[in-house]
Amino acid sequence: MNYWLFKTEPDVFGIEDLAACPQQTARWDEIRNFQARNYLRDRVRTGDRVLIYHSSCKDVGIAGIAEVVSDPYADPSQFDPQHTLFDARATPGAPRWFCVDVRLLQRFARVLPLKELKREPALAEMVLLRQGRLSVQPVRPQEWEILLSMAD
DNA sequence: GCCAACGTTGGC
DNA sequence: GCCAACGTTGGC
Numbered sequence: 001m002n003y004w005l006f007k008t009e010p011d012v013f014g015i016e017d018l019a020a021c022p023q024q025t026a027r028w029d030e031i032r033n034f035q036a037r038n039y040l041r042d043r044v045r046t047g048d049r050v051l052i053y054h055s056s057c058k059d060v061g062i063a064g065i066a067e068v069v070s071d072p073y074a075d076p077s078q079f080d081p082q083h084t085l086f087d088a089r090a091t092p093g094a095p096r097w098f099c100v101d102v103r104l105l106q107r108f109a110r111v112l113p114l115k116e117l118k119r120e121p122a123l124a125e126m127v128l129l130r131q132g133r134l135s136v137q138p139v140r141p142q143e144w145e146i147l148l149s150m151a152d
Numbered sequence: 153g154c155c156a157a158c159g160t161t162g163g164c
Numbered sequence: 165g166c167c168a169a170c171g172t173t174g175g176c
Binding site: 009033056057060 | 172173174175176
């Protein structure tokens, strides 16, 4: 079982939107970055745990945790000519982009601010703090534990 | 809205 | 394959 951090813009789809979905479950799709795609396709599996991270918004930080409830499958949006993320180079036999389904496990009482993560020495090696612009990224088990204790 | 960082594209 | 130009992400 692996740990991940998924970024989302809450103005588009945030943790409150996930909470409002049937079974608090939604498709995590529209990933169009190769590094993120490779993690999704090759490493993310049913049962993995995910930090839901809110970006480009007022309260930037970790909003809660979710569980991956499907193995990766072809992101349907790549095949839809009406979709802004339609990819003419993708076919059902050779999809280029992938998604998974996630189910909300816990919405934190408060969004754990990015500012606090930056202050915590034990989190200095987090991918989130080391590399920008990666919407699906691995989280180390020890980082996961620290983050959950910080959220209490 | 600014702008730094970084990914992608395309000419050569 | 290099690298400049361009586009996007994302914090502030």
